[in-house]
Amino acid sequence: MKVPMLDLHAQYDPLLDDIRAAIGNVFKTHKYIMGPEVREFEEKVASDLGIAHAVACSSGTDALVLAIKALGIGEGDEVITTPFTFFATASSIWRNNARPRFVDIGYRSFNLDPSLIEAAITPQTKAIMPVHLFGQCCDMTAIMEIARMHNLYVIEDNAQGIGSTWDGRMSCSFGDIGTLSFFPSKNLGAMGDAGMCLTNDDELANSLRQLRLHGENPKYYHKWVGLNSRMDTVQAAILKVKYDHLAAWSEARRANAAYYDQHLAGIPQILTPHIDPRAVSCYNQYTLICEDRDGLLKHLKEHDIGCAVYYPLPLHLQECFKELEYKEGDMPNSELLAGKVLSIPIYPELTDAQKEYVCQTIKSYYL
């Protein structure tokens, strides 16, 4: 048996007719840039998530770059974030000439540890950028409280957490701006790069719309140096079709997680994900903490089971950030987990036989 990390054939096969029709519709207008589908997709997401404004853009990375720009954060400013995340979280800060200030994560949540945030606040701090890693929300109660007390902006990097909730409230609705990625391996994936900013603030929404269009308004008059960062009409058309399946896909991911939770519970060498009772995860990843991780990884690959390490080197130790002068030992949980985490297939179309095979193969390694 083969179990890939993600099965895009299984995801797309039932949708091919609808997606072909949606792409066909774009030929009717030939409006490849900012065609009507972009606005339609924005409205669909905003109303479904219950957030006032959605601003589609060209990637999850650019969504973060735009969010930071729209808040006026730049040279001389600091943004507090996690080192245990995808690179774009910190690069988006750097590319705005601001500095990431890393704060370690909780060992079981993989997310920013709110109890460590206040010690990292300086007079230069402008924002906190929590990442809802693997689809589980950060402790937004604590983070919003700290932000209010210290008058800081909050940007939720929700690239992995579309539709997840904290304390009954939707991710992306807590901070000043929340961002999404539609990279093909995210819970809602485009057929290429795409992303989005969400905000309840009318003025920020206007700034974001302007910044993704070279900062121009009216046409050929530039208040800011913005980006060329629009979502392709074709991607919006595809995402609009796929969005209707997202809730069912997230349910299927949760059911797969429940299966793994139950069937991997008795293995002393691994810890299954711990989800806070206040959080509903959308499980972009199902990530184990394992003893002898590299041995298990090799064993799974030998048995045709896809798996991956997210992420092997925390961002505070990346070469490109060496002038920030972090060193090994600064972020103990992130560093320890980088050597212990392994994500296993959790995509919605997994069959019962595949899940059983994954669990048996992990058991056969340890027991």
Ligand SMILES: *Cc1c(COP(=O)(O)O)cnc(C)c1O
């Ligand atoms: C995927 C991802 C991004 C970047 O999204 P792209 O669409 O690939 O540019 C940013 N942050 C996190 C946490 C991600 O997982």
